[in-house]
Amino acid sequence: MLRQVQLRWSGHLVRMEDKRLPKRLFYGDVTEGARRQGGQKRPYKNTLKKSLKQLQIDTATWEDLAQDRLAWRRSVKTGSAIYEANRIVAAKTKRAARKSPALLDQYSQCPGLSNMPAMSTHLPHGNPPCRTSSDAMQQQSDNSNLYV
Structure with a gap:
């Protein structure tokens, strides 16, 4: 469900006007500043790319697909359904x-x-x-x- 919300928001960002702040932040890169010490948090774009791959949406052309709102929502919904069905089958098989x-x-x-x-010969730690x-x-x- 979070994956669907993330992708729907990303599609909304793609369709926004260029002068809007959320779109500028999404497409802009940080030019100054230092990274935190220790393990780095995964940037939004990396999680977006991972979600696109898991839902079988092409990472190279997803922005073109997102321009058409209905097609984007349909592909996100079907991709999520396929991913969830595969995840459930894999979990049942593993179990x-x-x-x-x-x-x-x-x-x-x-x-x-x-x-x-059989007689019970069970001993603790045995x-x-x-x-x-x-x-x-x-x-x-x-x-x-x-x-x-």
Whole structure:
């Protein structure tokens, strides 16, 4: 949402008259002054360029696109929707990869008989208790219902 607001404001700046102060500040560069000591804050133009790339808007021609207000708003809105959908899919994939193999790997390396229930031998700061593969599968199916 912040990305959309930033890009809509940038489009507004492009369409402003040249004599307006916000546009002059946006296109002007600081010629005097010292930079702060330590890590530098990211300038607005750098975050703007990053946002344009994330929303798949060409950084070389974005100002021409922003001249047409309706086309600019449409491209920002569709780019944001695509970016958000991709972000959600990536997060779900990452979450699924983090949840399923780790649980199976943790218990598959434990020695034990498959027909014998596991006894809890969990000690603080020690290894996790070993369980049979059927217990691990049962726990995985129980946990999968909690996070959906």
